[in-house]
Amino acid sequence: NAGVTQTPKFQVLKTGQSMTLQCAQDMNHEYMSWYRQDPGMGLRLIHYSVGAGITDQGEVPNGYNVSRSTTEDFPLRLLSAAPSQTSVYFCASSPWGGGEGNQPQHFGDGTRLSIL
Amino acid sequence: AQSVTQPDIHITVSEGASLELRCNYSYGATPYLFWYVQSPGQGLQLLLKYFSGDTLVQGIKGFEAEFKRSQSSFNLRKPSVHWSDAAEYFCAVDFTGGGNKLTFGTGTQLKVEL
Numbered sequence: 001n002a003g004v005t006q007t008p009k010f011q012v013l014k015t016g017q018s019m020t021l022q023c024a025q026d027m028n029h030e031y032m033s034w035y036r037q038d039p040g041m042g043l044r045l046i047h048y049s050v051g052a053g054i055t056d057q058g059e060v061p062n063g064y065n066v067s068r069s070t071t072e073d074f075p076l077r078l079l080s081a082a083p084s085q086t087s088v089y090f091c092a093s094s095p096w097g098g099g100e101g102n103q104p105q106h107f108g109d110g111t112r113l114s115i116l
Numbered sequence: 117a118q119s120v121t122q123p124d125i126h127i128t129v130s131e132g133a134s135l136e137l138r139c140n141y142s143y144g145a146t147p148y149l150f151w152y153v154q155s156p157g158q159g160l161q162l163l164l165k166y167f168s169g170d171t172l173v174q175g176i177k178g179f180e181a182e183f184k185r186s187q188s189s190f191n192l193r194k195p196s197v198h199w200s201d202a203a204e205y206f207c208a209v210d211f212t213g214g215g216n217k218l219t220f221g222t223g224t225q226l227k228v229e230l
Contacts, residue, residue, distance in 0.1 A: 048217060
């Protein structure tokens with residue numbers, strides 16, 4: 001059971017290049033999300049999805065696109081990379097719903113992205 | 117705006133000493149509360165969670181946290197710290213009630229002196 005798998009682990013881009021960060025989970029979780037982690041700022045929610053075909057914006061969505069065509073995959077796209085997008089990106093998944101029985105989010109190991 | 121505050125950026129404790137990491141949130145109702153730990157170069161691992169019920173919750177690795185509604189706090193504690201506990205600790209809150217949309221604090225970096 002791999003859990004949440006993110007690829008690549010490291011990437012360097014030039015300003016203006018495009019790229020897709022991959023995220024896959026094998027736990028059949030409905031809910032998936034992308035966060036970015038910057039020094040001194042904790043993790044901030046970029047986009048999230050409550051199921052295949054449904055996505056929504058989080059706290060810092062500008063410059064990023066997402067889609068959710070399957071339950072397993074939730075890629076994050078940078079259409080035109082900017083130095084301000086240099087960060088560590090984490091994907092997370094969890095079963096959907098509230099309540100005490102609900103399990104919190106499982107995180108991948110992250111993608112460290114540098115934009116030159 | 118809803119927010120999560122971890123007032124201590126860095127904390128240094130001696131091995132074997134007790135530990136308390138502070139977390140406060142701004143919100144009227146009781147949200148879902150979490151503590152995560154992150155080792156260097158790793159993802160986040162859940163230590164414990166609070167949804168409802170007993171306000172003192174036990175987690176993994178000997179950690180516990182207490183929810184205090186009157187103080188809007190969810191402080192993390194450990195009676196005796198081990199060198200392997202050195203890591204960054206994040207308090208996270210779900211204000212939406214689903215347990216899935218998290219607002220994180222800025223983190224507390226824990227250093228353990230031998």
